[in-house]
Structures are given as structure tokens and as C-alpha cells.
Amino acid sequence: MQISSQFDSGNIEVIEASSADNIQLAIRKDNQSDFYQWFHFKLHNNERSEHVLTITNAGQSAYLEGWTEYQAVASYDREHWFRVPTSFDGQNLTIRFTPEYDSVYFAYFAPYSYERHQNLLHNAQLSDECQLQVVGQTIDGNDISVLKIGQEAEGKPVIWLTARQHPGETMAEWFMEGFIERLLDPDDGVARSLLSRAVFYLVPNMNPDGSIRGHLRTNAVGVNLNREWQDPSIEQSPEVYFVREKMLETGVDMHLDIHGDEALPYNFVAGCEGIPSYDERHKLLEESFKEVLLAITPEFQDEKGYDKDEPGKANLTVGSNWVGETFKCLAYTVEMPFKDNDLLPDEETGWSGARSHLFGRDVLTAIFHVVDDLR
Structure with missing residues (x-):
């Protein structure tokens, strides 16, 4: 028996693997x-x-609620990821699985490799509409990459x-x-109109x-980037520092910060109601965006989510709050589940990479419907 995590985004420590029914991990x-x-x-x-992992x-991990009704994912080919029987007793997360082939991967959610990330960037740059820009380097020396899609013009x-x-x-x-992929599709009318x-x-x-190190929440030196937006540094949070500098250069009329939530089995958005400059125009933009998403996809809902901040009490170290306040623009955090969308469950895959991909395409339609109101 061999258990390995010596690859991109790998993370596990083997405590004991004496038999198939006694595999102890951390x-x-x-x-x-x-x-973690x-x-x-x-x-x-x-x-x-049957293997018992x-x-x-x-029981000491970052988000204990994330293990409630959670099912791990597995894959034989690293393309199709499916849910496997998983239980949590308050301390131990136990996966029971009988392999059909010699080698199988397990993960918290379908991985998105750094190699695939590079393919995404470099395939995108082949479009005449796209420029691949590098705005800085991370602590480990990786590129901080930005795709500019479309051409700037007065009033855009x-x-x-x-x-x-x-x-x-x-x-x-x-x-x-x-x-x-949808934004760069020359045959897509929504994309062409938006550009x-x-x-x-x-x-x-x-x-x-x-991502490469197999972290849950932080960068190479243990910094949570989504608490750095008010005062980032090149030494501790260059990722935020350089992206923020680019935003200050270009201006921002709308910002979506895309995330996943460990506990809530729904897709939802979190606004910046608590920022000091929040006003009626801001509220109407938020409501318009949500109404379109509700109309175009059953994968989205607006009843379950985070509590709204009280007026003036928003945490401005959070990305969407800092952007919303700095640029007085529509700014949302978009959250997707690690588990499943309970409103539209899929027993085989739960919420998945493929469904996230499709949700991204749907959000383009929502932007299409509010773009003329952003300025």
C-alpha cells in the first residue's frame, strides 16, 4: 500500500497504514x-x-461545520470526481471506499491544478480580445497573472x-x-455585446x-489574503498589493470576488451593506444583479447566506468591502458550496467543478443585464 501527496496541491500525513481497514491520516x-x-x-x-481511511x-480543523453531511470526492482519472461515503464523529473524518482500480485520488473538493491554471491563462491569450498581464510575483516566485479582456474606451x-x-x-x-471561456466565445451574443x-x-x-502547497486559506507565509486589502505589503501579501495597485490604475465599476463556503450547501452572494458609503443606488444595483441570477439559474438562491453587516460596520480588510468603499461600486463576494446545492442535489457528484464552471457562465448573463447601470 502506498499513500502519497507529493504533487501539486497535495496534502496529507500518514500516521499508520497497517491494513486496508486501518489507515490513519492527518x-x-x-x-x-x-x-487546515x-x-x-x-x-x-x-x-x-473495503478501505477505511x-x-x-x-475535529481541530478550521471549520467543523464543514464536516456535517460532507462527502469527500474521489477520482481514478483526475478528471471525473465523485462523492464517496464519509462520516464525522466530532473528531475523526472517516472515508469508506472499495477501489475498482489500483490507484485512486481523494480530495476535499475537485482540485484545480497549477498546470490547468497555466493552460487557462495561455489559451485565453490566443484570443485577439485578451492580453495576459503579469503584475508581480508571489513570495514563492510565481506570477500574479491578470487577464485583460476587451478594450478600454471612454465611458466603458x-x-x-x-x-x-x-x-x-x-x-x-x-x-x-x-x-x-464564455466571455471569449466569438459566437456568444452575450459575450460579444458585453465586450x-x-x-x-x-x-x-x-x-x-x-494552491501549489496544498493550503486551505493562506499564502506561502500563512497570511489570509482576504484580510489584507486595507494595508497589504509586498513582504507579506504581494498578491493583494499588486492586484490592488492595478485596480487603482484602472478604476473599478464592478467587482466579484469568487469563493467557496465550507458549511452552507447553497450558492449565494454577500454584499457590502456595511461600508460607510453604501446608499440607495448601491442597494438597487445589488438587488438587480440578484434578481437576474434568480431568474436565469436554479443553482442560485438569496434566502440562505451570511448575516448582513450593520451600517458602517463592514470589515474593510475584506476584498469586496474595500473595493466597494474605495470605488463606490457594485462589489459582491460570490460563495459556492464544498458539499452540494441542497436546492438541486446531485448524489453522485454533489456540487462539482463542472457545476461551478456552468455557474460562472451564468453569471456573465447577470452582468450583461446590469452593465449599463454601473456608471
Whole structure:
């Protein structure tokens, strides 16, 4: 029996693997941080008996509610990920699985590899509408990449999307893949119309260091990027520092920050009602955007989500709050589940990379319906 996580985004420690029915594991913490929840590893064994894999430190992980009614994902080919029987007793997360083939991967959610990230960027740049820009480097020396799609012109709104500030929230980059592919489709009328009326700046992965290292929430030195927006530094949070500088250069008329939520089994958005400059225009823009999403996809809902901040009490270190206040623009955090969308469940896959991809495409339609009201 072999258990390995020595690959891109891998994360697991083997405590004991004496037999198929006694595999004891632990999730490694993010570097210089106490955050952990993301796991991704490979099991190789020729036995076809039931394997019992126990993650023994799940009870001290970052988001205990994330394990309630959670099912891990597995894959034989690293393309199709399916849910496997998983239980949590308050301390141990136990996966029971009988392999059909010699080697199988397990993960917290369908991984989005750094290699796929590079393919996404470089395929996008082949479009005449797209420029691949590098605005800086991370602590580990990876590029901080921005896709500029469309041409700037006087009066055109500037729309920013950022994703995967928290690297373990891989659904965010699956979302971006769907969004980018549709925006660059020359046969898509919504995309063509939008590019005649707006310019887009897209960051598919804000945190490549954490993604490669197999982190849940932080960058290479244990910094939560989504608490750095008010005062980032090149030393601790260059990812936010350089993206923020680019935003200040281009201006922002709309910002969506794409995330995943461990506990809530729904797709929803979180607005910036608590920022000091929040007003009636801001409220109407938020409501218009949500109404369109509700009309075009049953994957979205607006009844379950985070509590709204009290007026003037928003945390301005959070990306969408800082952007909304700084640019007085429509700014949302978009959340997707690690589990399933309980309003439209899929027993085989739960919420998945493919569904995140499609949701990204749907969001383009919602932007189409509000773009003329952004300025």
C-alpha cells in the first residue's frame, strides 16, 4: 500500500497504514498558520476490499461545520470526481471506499491544478480580445497573472473578477474557467455585446503559492489574503498589493470576488451593506444583479447566506468591502458550496467543478443585464 501527496496541491500525513481497514491520516496545517481543512492524496493498493481511511485531526480543523453531511470526492482519472461515503464523529473524518482500480485520488473538493491554471491563462491569450498581464510575483516566485479582456474606451465600465484568494476553494477557479471561456466565445451574443460595452480584468487565481502547497486559506507565509486589502505589503501579501495597485490604475465599476463556503450547501452572494458609503443606488444595483441570477439559474438562491453587516460596520480588510468603499461600486463576494446545492442535489457528484464552471457562465448573463447601470 502506498499513500502519497507529493504533487501539486497535495496534502496529507500518514500516521499508520497497517491494513486496508486501518489507515490513519492527518491533514497538514497551512505553512506558518493554524488553518487546515484541504486534503488531496493518492492511494495505491491492489486489494479490492473495503478501505477505511480515518483523518484523525478533522475535529481541530478550521471549520467543523464543514464536516456535517460532507462527502469527500474521489477520482481514478483526475478528471471525473465523485462523492464517496464519509462520516464525522466530532473528531475523526472517516472515508469508506472499495477501489475498482489500483490507484485512486481523494480530495476535499475537485482540485484545480497549477498546470490547468497555466493552460487557462495561455489559451485565453490566443484570443485577439485578451492580453495576459503579469503584475508581480508571489513570495514563492510565481506570477500574479491578470487577464485583460476587451478594450478600454471612454465611458466603458471596468469590471474586475478575482478568485481563489483562499487556495483550497478550488470551485472558484472552476467558476472562472467557465466565465472566461464564455466571455471569449466569438459566437456568444452575450459575450460579444458585453465586450462592446465593458472591459474586464480577471484574476483566476489570487493565491498560486497556497494552491501549489496544498493550503486551505493562506499564502506561502500563512497570511489570509482576504484580510489584507486595507494595508497589504509586498513582504507579506504581494498578491493583494499588486492586484490592488492595478485596480487603482484602472478604476473599478464592478467587482466579484469568487469563493467557496465550507458549511452552507447553497450558492449565494454577500454584499457590502456595511461600508460607510453604501446608499440607495448601491442597494438597487445589488438587488438587480440578484434578481437576474434568480431568474436565469436554479443553482442560485438569496434566502440562505451570511448575516448582513450593520451600517458602517463592514470589515474593510475584506476584498469586496474595500473595493466597494474605495470605488463606490457594485462589489459582491460570490460563495459556492464544498458539499452540494441542497436546492438541486446531485448524489453522485454533489456540487462539482463542472457545476461551478456552468455557474460562472451564468453569471456573465447577470452582468450583461446590469452593465449599463454601473456608471
